[in-house]
Amino acid sequence: MSRKRVVSCTINGSEQQFLCEPRQTLLSALRDTLDMTGTKEGCSNGNCGACTVVLDGRPVVSCLVLAVECDGSRVETIEGVAEPEKLAPVQNAFLENAALQCGICTPGFIMQTQALLKDNPNPTEEEIRFFLAGNLCRCTGYDKIVKAVQQTAETAGACKPGCCGGH
């Protein structure tokens, strides 16, 4: 058995150190080692997006990242989205629009939505559907998810004038 490695990284703003085997994915480290089971496993081959987390500012599928690759990185997961006493706007929008049923896809959709709105605060419907194309949902039929994303963008307000160079 290959020796375990120490990985130091920042998860949801707090510094963490954990031991993992080289063969462990980030998804497995989060769920099995760190007990952070908010991130879901769907396909484990990169197709469904249920395991989406934000790694160094970019959304990634954590089933296709090795935990050892994350040494020195910043990881954001669904556990870091809500504020201590209340849900984040994106979570409320998903609830209000009934954008989830079984909920297995939802943490991935929420993380991917956050990544979308960070760079593109006023996405068109086409841009939303394109950006979320790597997140699969067997229950909702997607329209309600798209509405929830639109509502999140609306509540957050438009981009500041001039910031998008006229997009």
Next chain:
Amino acid sequence: MHDFEYECPRTLADAVAILAKGDSRPLAGGTDLIDHMRTGRFRPALVVDVKKIPELGLLESNDKGLRIGAAVSCFRLQSSATVRDQYSAIADAVSIIGSVQVQSRASMGGNLCTSGPAADSAPALLALSAQCVIAGPKGNRTVPLEQFFTGPGKNVLQAGEILVEITCPAPAPKSGSNYRRFIPRNEMDIAVVGVGVSVTLDASGQTITAARIGLGAVGPTPILATEAAKKLIGKPATDENYKAAGEAARAQTSPIDDMRGTVEFRRHVTGVLVERSLREAVARARGESKYHSHVRIPCC
């Protein structure tokens, strides 16, 4: 997943030395490798993470051309205004490889080294005259991309060798390029046929002076369709000539029947996509069109 060791060398020399020991695989974005290890198709004893090697993370352009480190992510390529404007077939390809999440990690070097016949970046890079810079125990060598692939999942890399960078010569004035593919879905699929083209026009913008056409998923390896390109050189940029090139491209394919398409369908679609890609590349060369992204590039 099987048990393996992991190393993350900081220099190219270290990486070559480690890889030369054998039974290892380089890891860049991991979006192919990790899945292949999970399914047991690859079982290397050692995984060598190459993302911390400076040469493999380089993305640079000057008047000679473009240099793309083999581990540069699809996302970084899309974010480059130079790639979008001057090497737009690359931007077309890397913005449709997998999902947005996959594009955050996947590299074009990895896409080439996996050497799938349907790799989206291959036809685009063939059209743009890409060269592969390879390092190995016996030194460096450069291989034109059309000589890189040797079969499905196979390429010229020898034991201990590593793809360091991909280079493309700077396009001449009035050049344009495009990559497009046919898939039955809108996103997140593997090309049934993929076509990359590049063209250069004369000063009047009417006559094609240079052209290259790359084809994907219609043979055991990506194909440089030289005969098809010959139908265009010195000819006016007209639908009739695009059609002739499309017809010639069909003759250069040797597709297979599988669940994603029949031989006949793939041949037919090859010609159609060659025509459409030429129309778009010519429009780009004339400044009438440009790469269109579905994802906004970070701005505020």
